Structures are given as structure tokens and as C-alpha cells.
Amino acid sequence: NAGVTQTPKFQVLKTGQSMTLQCAQDMNHEYMSWYRQDPGMGLRLIHYSVGAGITDQGEVPNGYNVSRSTTEDFPLRLLSAAPSQTSVYFCASGKGRQRQETQYFGPGTRLLVL
Amino acid sequence: GDSVTQMEGPVTLSEEAFLTINCTYTATGYPSLFWYVQYPGEGLQLLLKATKADDKGSNKGFEATYRKETTSFHLEKGSVQVSDSAVYFCARGSNDYKLSFGAGTTVTVRA
Numbered sequence: 001n002a003g004v005t006q007t008p009k010f011q012v013l014k015t016g017q018s019m020t021l022q023c024a025q026d027m028n029h030e031y032m033s034w035y036r037q038d039p040g041m042g043l044r045l046i047h048y049s050v051g052a053g054i055t056d057q058g059e060v061p062n063g064y065n066v067s068r069s070t071t072e073d074f075p076l077r078l079l080s081a082a083p084s085q086t087s088v089y090f091c092a093s094g095k096g097r098q099r100q101e102t103q104y105f106g107p108g109t110r111l112l113v114l
Numbered sequence: 115g116d117s118v119t120q121m122e123g124p125v126t127l128s129e130e131a132f133l134t135i136n137c138t139y140t141a142t143g144y145p146s147l148f149w150y151v152q153y154p155g156e157g158l159q160l161l162l163k164a165t166k167a168d169d170k171g172s173n174k175g176f177e178a179t180y181r182k183e184t185t186s187f188h189l190e191k192g193s194v195q196v197s198d199s200a201v202y203f204c205a206r207g208s209n210d211y212k213l214s215f216g217a218g219t220t221v222t223v224r225a
Binding site for chain 2: 004031033035040041042043044045048050058090092094101102103104105106107108
């Protein structure tokens with residue numbers, strides 16, 4: 001099993017450009033989420049999904065869209081990139097909503113917005 | 115809201131030294147508590163977890179005990195190695211599937 005995969009590993013964008021960060025998991029997990037990691041701030045939840053066709057906002061959703069058309073995939077779209085979106089983005093998946101469930105993280109996408 | 119406060123780094127140690135990273139959490143509800151580790155250039159991996167008061171999580175020589183009375187989940191290792199150099203994150207999990215993370219502590223172990 002590949003676990004959670006993310007592409008690309010690194011991306012440079014100009015302000016105003018749009019792009020999609022890809023995330024896929026092969027563990028048949030119902031729950032998937034996107035976090036961004038910024039120095040001194042830990043990881044902050046952007047959007048999450050509790051199953052195919054269902055998405056919801058996290059702590060910092062502005063400027064990002066998500067969709068969940070299949071169990072496996074959970075892409076994150078930046079509609080109009082801004083320098084404040086320079087960050088490292090992590091996708092995670094887990095098999096249950098219960099508080100004790102472990103979340104499994106992808107290797108991350110490093111995004112630089114100029 | 116739910117939050118986690120984690121000891122600030124960076125922390126630099128010599129091999130075989132004792133490591134402690136402090137973590138406290140907000141006490142609302144009945145959270146699970148996690149320590150995740152991020153090695154250089156990689157994503158986060160679960161290091162250990164505890165799901166109820168007085169539980170002890172352990173893995174790779176690391177331990178942490180869920181202390182409800184002090185709302186703490188401090189990470190300890192008795193003898194660190196160079197390979198333990200990483201960023202360590204304390205996290206709090208709730209029934210809505212959301213994880214709240216601390217800011218992370220960078221640990222560097224020197225030979």
C-alpha cells in the first residue's frame with residue numbers, strides 16, 4: 001500500500017494563479033483532511049471530509065476549495081494564489097470519526113507564492 | 115476552543131541525554147492525545163497516543179502519560195540518539211475528527 005500520496009512535492013506560483021494540490025489514499029479511509037504548516041503555528045486545518053460527497057470547513061478555509069467525488073481522492077484548489085498561502089500543505093486520512101483514531105499524513109507539498 | 119500548548123524549542127541535546135517536551139491541552143470534553151513526529155523532509159508520523167486518563171503511550175523508547183489532573187501529556191525519552199532529531203508535535207483529538215496541534219518542538223541531538 002502506498003498510504004497517503006501527494007503531488008506535486010514542490011510548486012512555485014505567481015500571485016493570482018490557480019492550482020490544484022492532489023491527495024490520494026489507498027486505505028479505504030472515510031475521513032480525509034487538509035492542513036497547512038507554518039513556522040511557530042503547528043498545523044492548522046483547512047478543510048475536511050467525512051466521506052465521499054461531504055466536505056466541511058476547518059479553521060482556515062478562506063481561499064481554498066475542496067471536493068470529494070471518490071473515497072480515494074481529496075484535491076485542494078487554490079482559486080487565486082496569494083503570498084499568504086506560501087506554506088507546506090499536508091493531506092491526512094483516517095478510518096473513523098472517533099477521537100482515538102489515528103490520522104495518517106502524506107509527505108507534504110511545499111508551495112511558494114511570489 | 116480546543117487548544118494545545120507545547121514547549122517552545124529549539125532543543126539541542128547530546129546523545130544519551132534525557133529529553134522532555136511539555137504539552138498541555140484544554141480540558142473540554144474527553145479528548146484523545148497524540149504525539150506526532152516529523153523527520154527532516156518528511157510528513158508527520160504517529161509516535162504514540164493515549165485515549166483516556168492515566169493511559170501511557172509508548173513507542174521507540176518514548177513515553178507520555180495522559181494526566182487529567184494537570185491536563186498534560188509530556189513526552190519523555192531516557193536516552194536520545196542522533197536519529198531522534200526531528201520536530202515533535204503534540205495534538206488533541208475530538209469526536210469531530212479534528213486534530214488541534216501544538217506549535218511543534220524542534221529537537222536536535224548531537225553526537
